[in-house]
Amino acid sequence: MNFVIPSISKTSVLILTAVSLILFTDCRSSKITGETRVIEKSTPGTIVLSSAGYGKIKRTSVNNAIENAARNILLRGIPDSNQSTPLLGLGAEQVFAKKKNYFENFFDKDLEKFVLRREILSYNFFNINTPSSEVLVSFNLDALRRHLEQDGIIRSFGI
């Protein structure tokens, strides 16, 4: 069998590599973990957490830590906190899967609005499978809950 290998110039290879590097290093890290814990008792309506972030560059890693913290609040709840149950309710995983596009958009555009405080406690990159940052992040839980209620993702308090 004869395979036809298209000829690619050195310049094209370099451009492709550069574009790939930009695409794969500077975007949101997709590593999802449960490495989120409560670090201080919060006042009602807020939650203060420490979350691990993955990513080669600092910004990506910090964003990943914040997104992971939010995902854990929404889907699993944080043990020993004032949100120990999933914010999306008992069927959290189904709600999340059903509204995938909504949450993609939420993490990209809206999540920032509910962050009251962020503090990078540490950053050190070893490899992609080890958390590179630890971030203290505080969320406005009441506002986040109301936002999800208004968007029809969760029901208002009551039956």
Added chain:
Amino acid sequence: MINTTFIYRPIGAMILLIWSMGMYAQDDTKSVKTVQPKIMVVPYTSAEKSISKELQNNDLVRLAISKVKEAFDRRNFPTIDLNAKLRLLQNDKVMEMSNQTSIKQELIEISGADMYVETEANINRSSSGNSVTVILSAYDAFTGVSLANKSGVSPRFFTESYEQLVDKALEEMTDDFMNLLQIKFDDINANGRMLSMNISFAEDSEFDMDYEFDDLDLLSDRIEDWFVKNSYNEQYHIQGVTATKMIVDEFRVPLKTENGSNFRISKFVQKFRKYLKSLGLSSSRDLQGGRIFITIN
């Protein structure tokens, strides 16, 4: 020049059609608002203590109740004010009753609360500092089923300012208590609300639960068959049956009827009484919120 009428007319018609479909869809999704349960926050009292005295004398409980009510307010969910109800009932029979546990039950019934939250605050004194334990328990007023429980302990401080300790303990637990209650509400939404039913016989009644029909079915069997058919997803629990009484401590009914309106307990009772009539039994009924009393004559 190209005659564009041929292009625009069908497009216009399509837009009109889609728009009208949208309007229809909006009307279709318009639903009747679900009637929300009424909740009252009350102090926990032992059998020999009075609710009003506990409220007057125990600052910690008053503060705890106020904080729990605030938590409900933050979720935009109003509660029945216990103080206002007590004032209304001040010279009523509730105050004359000797048994304090009955007073609490009576108060809950008269207030029209569907659910109540018992609040308890206890001081813990020790050589390493003082702390306060707060216990919150929510119950269904008609079935007595526990809905949510949460306890919290404040950090220990060398202070006699117990109000601040109560504040600290509640700060850390009210959000989660509300979340647990919401989980129960979600369950009610999915599996129906709870009612309780007490079926008894008038003193001069010719019938009892052991009355046998021609096909050898007992009256209690026939009633239970009706429960199977008419409870939501066949969810009911019979606490006990004797010849003179049947107590159904939990009976689930849907929140909405098939046409989308709120489920009415009175209609449900009417249906049950019609069924009894079809068996040749006349009956009377009493309704207290979700608690149903049927007397077969």
